[in-house]
Amino acid sequence: MRPPARAGAPSTDPAAQQLRRPPALVRRCRAAWRITRALLGSQYALMLEYRAEIVLWALSGLMPLLMYSLWSGAPAGAAAGLSPQQFARYFLAALVVRQFTVVWVVYAFEEDNLLGRLSPLLLQPLPLIWRYVAAHLAEQLTRLPFVAGMALVFVALVPAALPPADPLRLLLALLAMHLGFWISFLIQYAITMLCFWNERASALERLLTIPILFLSGLLAPLDVFPAAVRNLALHTPFPAILYLPAQLASGGPIAAGAVFANGLFWLALLVPLNMLLWKAGIRRYAAMGA
Amino acid sequence: MALLAAARRHLCTLRRFWSSSLAAQMEYRINLLIELLAVLGSLAGSVFTLSLFYGHGQQLGGWSWESALVVLGLHTLMDGVASTLLRPNLGELVKQVQNGSLDFVLLKPIDSQVWVSLRTWSPWGLPEIALGVILALLGTIRSGARPHPTALLLALVMVASGVLILYSLWFMLAATSIWFVKVWNATEVLRSLLGVGRYPVAAYPPGLRLLFTTLLPIAFLTTVPAEALLGRAEPLWMLASVLVASLALAASRLLWQQALRHYTSASS
Numbered sequence: 001m002r003p004p005a006r007a008g009a010p011s012t013d014p015a016a017q018q019l020r021r022p023p024a025l026v027r028r029c030r031a032a033w034r035i036t037r038a039l040l041g042s043q044y045a046l047m048l049e050y051r052a053e054i055v056l057w058a059l060s061g062l063m064p065l066l067m068y069s070l071w072s073g074a075p076a077g078a079a080a081g082l083s084p085q086q087f088a089r090y091f092l093a094a095l096v097v098r099q100f101t102v103v104w105v106v107y108a109f110e111e112d113n114l115l116g117r118l119s120p121l122l123l124q125p126l127p128l129i130w131r132y133v134a135a136h137l138a139e140q141l142t143r144l145p146f147v148a149g150m151a152l153v154f155v156a157l158v159p160a161a162l163p164p165a166d167p168l169r170l171l172l173a174l175l176a177m178h179l180g181f182w183i184s185f186l187i188q189y190a191i192t193m194l195c196f197w198n199e200r201a202s203a204l205e206r207l208l209t210i211p212i213l214f215l216s217g218l219l220a221p222l223d224v225f226p227a228a229v230r231n232l233a234l235h236t237p238f239p240a241i242l243y244l245p246a247q248l249a250s251g252g253p254i255a256a257g258a259v260f261a262n263g264l265f266w267l268a269l270l271v272p273l274n275m276l277l278w279k280a281g282i283r284r285y286a287a288m289g290a
Numbered sequence: 291m292a293l294l295a296a297a298r299r300h301l302c303t304l305r306r307f308w309s310s311s312l313a314a315q316m317e318y319r320i321n322l323l324i325e326l327l328a329v330l331g332s333l334a335g336s337v338f339t340l341s342l343f344y345g346h347g348q349q350l351g352g353w354s355w356e357s358a359l360v361v362l363g364l365h366t367l368m369d370g371v372a373s374t375l376l377r378p379n380l381g382e383l384v385k386q387v388q389n390g391s392l393d394f395v396l397l398k399p400i401d402s403q404v405w406v407s408l409r410t411w412s413p414w415g416l417p418e419i420a421l422g423v424i425l426a427l428l429g430t431i432r433s434g435a436r437p438h439p440t441a442l443l444l445a446l447v448m449v450a451s452g453v454l455i456l457y458s459l460w461f462m463l464a465a466t467s468i469w470f471v472k473v474w475n476a477t478e479v480l481r482s483l484l485g486v487g488r489y490p491v492a493a494y495p496p497g498l499r500l501l502f503t504t505l506l507p508i509a510f511l512t513t514v515p516a517e518a519l520l521g522r523a524e525p526l527w528m529l530a531s532v533l534v535a536s537l538a539l540a541a542s543r544l545l546w547q548q549a550l551r552h553y554t555s556a557s558s
Contacts, residue, residue, distance in 0.1 A: 060481075069495050070489060074343050074350055074493070076346070207328055213332070219339045229338070
């Protein structure tokens with residue numbers, strides 16, 4: 001027989017204590033939220049220190065504006081059935097998407113590895129990848145005002161570039177852009193994992209930038225590619241990084257469902273690949289100098 | 291006489307520098323393979339992107355496909371020069387300012403601008419230079435231009451002033467690190483801007499064309515040398531190219547002297 005616990009009195013009954021504490025799932029969610037906030041907050045503060053550098057990076061992203069100026073005047077664009085307005089909308093979207101899908105984890109990881117900073121980070125009870133993800137997201141946050149400024153300049157120069165006012169589609173494009181960031185991040189993270197085997201994996205990254213540059217749709221929308229090349233490109237993960245979200249935002253003839261199906265397909269491949277590489281790589285890890 | 295002796299001393303020192311940096315670079319031979327693949331891949335991508343402008347018999351800014359290839363070849367050449375000399379040296383300059391080792395450079399009995407600009411070189415840019423030259427010559431021959439020796443000589447002068455302009459722009463940007471310390475990214479911005487030179491300047495709208503011939507003289511890096519190679523450069527443009535090159539070089543010299551006057555070494 002157990003006496004009923006009086007309300008307000010501290011209970012010594014373990015079962016009752018269990019009841020008063022929030023369920024395990026809620027506790028874990030709260031902990032995850034605290035970690036997320038701390039990571040993002042500290043990384044954001046870190047990134048604010050490099051504001052000037054980030055402005056310069058953002059400036060180098062003006063490439064789509066130059067490509068627009070080439071394509072809008074080129075007769076080849078009209079022959080491919082795209083109007084100057086479509087080019088303007090596409091390249092404005094490309095400018096924005098590009099800024100939020102840029103990934104540099106391989107350089108950060110390589111430096112951490114070479115300088116021996118990796119060991120203390122590995123001891124923390126937090127998978128390493130989240131630290132880098134947080135750094136990227138924080139950097140995107142610092143980029144936001146500059147990207148907005150560049151987009152405004154683009155629209156001021158080329159008013160036709162304003163995307164069609166379709167809030168749902170724009171929202172979907174934002175989501176697709178974020179999906180593109182994850183694909184781009186995981187591709188580079190897979191290369192980063194090769195740092196465990198070779199300290200200079202960033203040289204391989206240089207090879208990776210080539211298909212990203214030419215197949216993602218940064219220099220020309222895939223619609224002007226010859227059909228065979230376009231098909232080939234659409235079977236790689238690279239259009240998901242830029243072309244597909246940009247098409248979605250600029251009102252191109254593309255179904256949102258297809259964009260997300262494609263993105264999720266690549267994620268389904270990249271996530272296990274990264275987990276495998278991480279598991280195999282971490283076993284080979286020996287701190288620098290050891 | 292004194293000038294000649296100084297020049298000889300500088301050349302002799304440079305030879306030593308370059309052979310030692312070659313020996314150091316040869317440790318990373320696998321880089322050669324990666325670099326070759328990267329150069330071939332990006333050249334193939336550039337040619338493909340250029341070809342998109344030429345489907346169905348269209349032209350880009352009044353340039354035929356073959357002559358546009360000459361421009362692309364010269365761009366590849368300039369990019370190769372940047373990877374061979376500019377990026378290794380001027381990237382180092384930014385680092386030296388950051389950690390204060392520029393002090394030791396300034397103490398050496400050699401012109402400091404020569405030292406920071408030519409101290410080392412990277413052989414991995416050479417394939418790019420070679421490919422660029424081949425593409426430019428191929429385009430010239432295919433476009434039906436029969437370059438006679440004077441045209442070739444003029445083209446060589448134009449390429450030389452293009453290289454000097456490129457060097458001066460890059461050097462001035464790197465030299466600002468003495469004031470701003472962190473400008474590594476600024477040179478990356480410059481690199482992406484040089485991408486403009488992949489296409490003939492005439493393909494851009496008038497406003498940008500003006501920008502690329504005056505404030506950012508990218509037209510002189512690729513378009514003007516290409517015209518010289520094709521034997522259709524206007525003397526006025528060639529004169530302008532030489533003039534801009536000398537002005538840019540003089541400006542880089544002045545800026546460096548100004549910068550050194552402001553140099554206070556790291557942590558002071």
